[in-house]
Amino acid sequence: MSKVPEPAIKSYFFGKGYSDLRATIVQSWQLNMRSASNFSKQANFDKEWEDVFKGLVYMAAAFSVVVFGTAFFLIASAAHIAILFLFFALIYVTFSLVYLSERAYLFIREFSTVCPYCHEKSFLPEYHCDNNPTCSNIHRRLIPSSYGIFRHTCLCGQKLPATFFLNRGRLQARCATCAKLLPRESFESRKLFVAIMGGPSVGKSSYLFSAIWRLVEKKLPELGFSHDFIEARNESDYEKVRKSMEQGRPPRKTAETLPTAFNIMLKKGRWVRRLLYLYDPAGEAYAEVENLVLHKFQGYLSGCIFLVDPFSIPYVRQSYRDELVGTENAIKPGPLPLEDALSRVILSMEEHYGLSKTERIKFPIAVVINKVDAFDLEKQIGDEAINTLVKSSPNPIDYATARDEILRKQLQYWGQSGFVQRLQERFSKVRYFGCSSFGRLPQGNGGEFEPRGVLDPLMWVFSEVDRIIWRNDQTAVSFKEIVPYFFIKWKRALAAVGTASLVIGMAVLLWPSSLPALSINVTLSSSKTTVQKGEIVSLTAQTTLGAANALRYSWQASGGRVDGSGADVKLDTNNVAIIAQALPIEVSVTVTDNKGVKGFARQSIIVQPRTLFIPTPEPVDASTPPQPASQPEIPPSSEPVPGAELSSPQVAAVTLLANIESVQLFVDGASRGLLSKAPRIVRLSPGRHNIKATKAGYKMWEGSFNLTADGRERVLIRMEPSEPTPQERALVQLRKADELFQQRQYDAAIAACDEGLRLDPGNDALRTKKSNIERAKQILNRPTTPSSGEERPRRPEPLRQPPQQDPIDTNQRFEPASTIRRVTPIYPQIARSANVSGRVTVQVSIDEYGSVISARALQGPPLLYQAAVDAAKQWKYKPARRGTQSVKDTQTINFNFTL
Amino acid sequence: MADDNSGCAVLLAIPLIVLAIAAAILALVLALSAGSLFGSGTALYNYAQAFRSNVKPERA
Numbered sequence: 001m002s003k004v005p006e007p008a009i010k011s012y013f014f015g016k017g018y019s020d021l022r023a024t025i026v027q028s029w030q031l032n033m034r035s036a037s038n039f040s041k042q043a044n045f046d047k048e049w050e051d052v053f054k055g056l057v058y059m060a061a062a063f064s065v066v067v068f069g070t071a072f073f074l075i076a077s078a079a080h081i082a083i084l085f086l087f088f089a090l091i092y093v094t095f096s097l098v099y100l101s102e103r104a105y106l107f108i109r110e111f112s113t114v115c116p117y118c119h120e121k122s123f124l125p126e127y128h129c130d131n132n133p134t135c136s137n138i139h140r141r142l143i144p145s146s147y148g149i150f151r152h153t154c155l156c157g158q159k160l161p162a163t164f165f166l167n168r169g170r171l172q173a174r175c176a177t178c179a180k181l182l183p184r185e186s187f188e189s190r191k192l193f194v195a196i197m198g199g200p201s202v203g204k205s206s207y208l209f210s211a212i213w214r215l216v217e218k219k220l221p222e223l224g225f226s227h228d229f230i231e232a233r234n235e236s237d238y239e240k241v242r243k244s245m246e247q248g249r250p251p252r253k254t255a256e257t258l259p260t261a262f263n264i265m266l267k268k269g270r271w272v273r274r275l276l277y278l279y280d281p282a283g284e285a286y287a288e289v290e291n292l293v294l295h296k297f298q299g300y301l302s303g304c305i306f307l308v309d310p311f312s313i314p315y316v317r318q319s320y321r322d323e324l325v326g327t328e329n330a331i332k333p334g335p336l337p338l339e340d341a342l343s344r345v346i347l348s349m350e351e352h353y354g355l356s357k358t359e360r361i362k363f364p365i366a367v368v369i370n371k372v373d374a375f376d377l378e379k380q381i382g383d384e385a386i387n388t389l390v391k392s393s394p395n396p397i398d399y400a401t402a403r404d405e406i407l408r409k410q411l412q413y414w415g416q417s418g419f420v421q422r423l424q425e426r427f428s429k430v431r432y433f434g435c436s437s438f439g440r441l442p443q444g445n446g447g448e449f450e451p452r453g454v455l456d457p458l459m460w461v462f463s464e465v466d467r468i469i470w471r472n473d474q475t476a477v478s479f480k481e482i483v484p485y486f487f488i489k490w491k492r493a494l495a496a497v498g499t500a501s502l503v504i505g506m507a508v509l510l511w512p513s514s515l516p517a518l519s520i521n522v523t524l525s526s527s528k529t530t531v532q533k534g535e536i537v538s539l540t541a542q543t544t545l546g547a548a549n550a551l552r553y554s555w556q557a558s559g560g561r562v563d564g565s566g567a568d569v570k571l572d573t574n575n576v577a578i579i580a581q582a583l584p585i586e587v588s589v590t591v592t593d594n595k596g597v598k599g600f601a602r603q604s605i606i607v608q609p610r611t612l613f614i615p616t617p618e619p620v621d622a623s624t625p626p627q628p629a630s631q632p633e634i635p636p637s638s639e640p641v642p643g644a645e646l647s648s649p650q651v652a653a654v655t656l657l658a659n660i661e662s663v664q665l666f667v668d669g670a671s672r673g674l675l676s677k678a679p680r681i682v683r684l685s686p687g688r689h690n691i692k693a694t695k696a697g698y699k700m701w702e703g704s705f706n707l708t709a710d711g712r713e714r715v716l717i718r719m720e721p722s723e724p725t726p727q728e729r730a731l732v733q734l735r736k737a738d739e740l741f742q743q744r745q746y747d748a749a750i751a752a753c754d755e756g757l758r759l760d761p762g763n764d765a766l767r768t769k770k771s772n773i774e775r776a777k778q779i780l781n782r783p784t785t786p787s788s789g790e791e792r793p794r795r796p797e798p799l800r801q802p803p804q805q806d807p808i809d810t811n812q813r814f815e816p817a818s819t820i821r822r823v824t825p826i827y828p829q830i831a832r833s834a835n836v837s838g839r840v841t842v843q844v845s846i847d848e849y850g851s852v853i854s855a856r857a858l859q860g861p862p863l864l865y866q867a868a869v870d871a872a873k874q875w876k877y878k879p880a881r882r883g884t885q886s887v888k889d890t891q892t893i894n895f896n897f898t899l
Numbered sequence: 900m901a902d903d904n905s906g907c908a909v910l911l912a913i914p915l916i917v918l919a920i921a922a923a924i925l926a927l928v929l930a931l932s933a934g935s936l937f938g939s940g941t942a943l944y945n946y947a948q949a950f951r952s953n954v955k956p957e958r959a
Contacts, residue, residue: 012956023953024946031945039938053930060934061941068935069942076946080954 006145007129007137008160009153013087014146021080025073032069036062095144102144102163110190111164114277115175115182116231116261119296125173125182131158140176142168164188183230185265185275193261193300194461195279197345198307199336203370206437207307208262208280209241209251210451211458219455220266228265230275237262246448250438261297274466299352303364303461306345308338308411310369310377315414323375338419340851343874346426357824364429364464366457369407373436373452381410381434400431400456407432413772415742418870425826429464433457520544520551520599522591526571530582530606534685537571537605541589550594559585559607573607575670582608609683653683654705654713658693663719666692675717693717696835728834730760732862737769739865743856746777817846817877817889825871825895831863832899840868840895848886850877858892868895 039062043055113125129135135156151159161168173182196204229235241251261277310316389402439450527538555562560573588602657679665672686709693701698719733756740749753770840860844852855872857865880889
């Protein structure tokens, strides 16, 4: 809250009233003292009786002035303060109500102030006094307050409205942070904030202006919107760019790392107002996260458009290296890798929104591949490819879904799987688009540009944020737009409707039929309240109603099994899972008659374990499936468990043990908890019993044995590891093929795909992968096109040019790379399901800038390789140094995957 | 027999003394009462004067 006093006159009851009271008390005291002094001077006790009498009178008067004067101003002051406080409280309550009402209204309409210059978002701007030109006062909090409920009086005497409802918006507003003037609409409208993001030279400015051009000229009239540039600078910028686009000249590249928002006001009908804030930061801002953190608009974005230059991808650049020669000035490939740009954006979002490393960013992101008209990209990701997929897809899909699928897969094919995966993991809503900001190469005198596909991403973002507005339907208006209008115009009707609703609601609540029905008296009795496990308990439900009421009984028990139906049932406690202590079981019954009246009763039955123990001196082989010839000998336990006695000849015991820890044990279908290598005694009734043991990653063990009354059985459960299924092994081959493909070992990758298809012939992912690798191999092995009869040597394009530096002196001290940022891998679901854990060692190559340029898993569970490699690629290092020069380095990273 | 009239003077003097004392007390009381009333009235007047000159319910 601003501590600077407002240049307005405070209400009497918030300031002057109390100073007036204080002055009254002070002056009254002074006057009384003066009077008492005068009286006492006049008291003259001469010898005359008259003088004595007068003296006495004056003395008494002097004394009374002091005493009664004090009493008077104390009592009067108390009354004065009480009146002041009463008015203070009344005014305070009133302005609080008005203030809260206004805040609620503005909150519903989503009005707020966002400065397009410094991007500061605040509730209210500052206002200039409109007593021009004499008064230059700035009112920082022109809201109902101690300066007035509905109006503030400026120090110059001008009365200014202090609420939205009294048209405060007519005053000139300015930003509270940077003091730039703001148009009225910057506050009184709902806003949409969309940022165009991406690395340098991806075409953000071209995309922005192409999209605005198409939006204003074509799309808005189609949807029934009119537009207005609320600031002259935006209008002049737009006009300049429109003319240059019509003449075939691209717009100027953005230079400011902290851009000014481009504002357009959209209006539809009487109610709908939307103020668009479009941000186009320079791509150089994405070179460092620190630059992005300054972009405050990222803290309140409605959506984002992430522009991708396909020629910033090494695979694409290499594929088109011949075509790119001579066209770099037109195509202008972006230098910043996609993943780097995305990482910086995500880091910036984490800073602005306070997100953890795994939380998702909630606003929609449209990933737009630009320059799709370059060379023959159109055939791979353009309309032709999309329409082909739509026609050939076995399931009916629309154009947008097909485009999304094609572009996503194409990015993966181009080696950007990490980028795609990162998007899916960190953003709630992602969609892929392709566009051409100019429609052709921006060079020469080609005439007017014809942007293609530039509007779809923008309209998708709008429709995700503003679900109802962006339809070509005049009646599709958000409810939030209508409510305030009706509230203002139809107050009485609303009040009547509200009252009627209240009355109807009360009537429904109190109507006899909606009252809870009378309940049936139900009594639940059992043959026993304490039983041993395995016993059968008879349960009976008794009611006061007769059979003519067609009663229905519904039984439930928290343990055991209820057999039977009707009023008499039996509870079987055989499969109650208890081991050592008694377990109370809740049994309940609900009785319903033919009118829907219900009754309920509940009882608790204690189930005790069969608590007998017999010592087991000698091991006996149980009848089991074929066992290995050698079994480890386990010495029999010769000492009984202290405190246990045999109390019934009908219970025996068996000693069970396993060769590994934490084996889930089932005896006769009932769970008996976990079994370990230590022998465990299980009490059972004599007879034949089945045992089953399971553990994740091991084959299930089954066996049975016969237990006599005085039996001393001993069973060894030997668990064996289970084999992975063919589908899991095929998946390992898929991962291996992906890795080999990234290392350019195409033949080995194809062999891995063949192996995977042999294991799992129905795996479409492997089949697709194999065809993609074969295509890639063909493209890369195709002969180069000679020009003027000469063979042009193939020059592989370096992915990143290291800075020019002197030859490295190897005698200087070597300082290895140190970690700046670590990324934890995400545990693959398939490995988690297969209970696979362990350590994966990844070898990473680090360049002179500290980025990981390649990663390779060396050892560990194969199912965890890909996750470890993907995480390792996102690690950032302080570059290794030899002396004063940055050099490359190779290191290993160990990832521990534990369940 | 001879009459003694000295007691009559005493009997007449006592009420007179009492009356005189009473009159003095009454005068004192009157003086004090008048003075108190006068003083309290002055105090009230002083407060009203201070109130009128300082309390002006208008904006600062």
